Amino acid sequence: MFRSETKIRVRYGETDQMGFAYYGNYAQYYEVGRVEALRGIGMSYRELEEDGVMLPVYTFSIKYLKPALYDDEITIKPLSPKCRRRELDLNTNVIMRRENY
Secondary structure: OEEOOEEEEOOHHHEOOOOEEOHHHHHHHHHHHHHHHHHHOOOOHHHHHHOOOOOOOOOOOOOOOOOOEOOOEEEEEEEEOOEEOOEEOOEEEEEEEOOOO
16 A cells, blocks of 8 residues: 655636636646656656556546635545556545635
């Protein structure tokens, strides 16, 4: 099992007119977390692909509890409860830190 933590800030271009992070961007946030988690255990995604190892996303689901807003700092926390020879499961949480909320 491994855990990782990556912080990013919601950029203006990722939001709608109300300042909410567009829901479709969460897949990209998860991808940032996945790549950084691999990097954190000494694996480069690029090197894995060069070695013929592909990590396609097989399933993706999300439960939205609160919207992230423009300039919110979010923490992406992938957790891999099980890692098998041909499969890597990642459960990812996105945690918001908001000033003056």
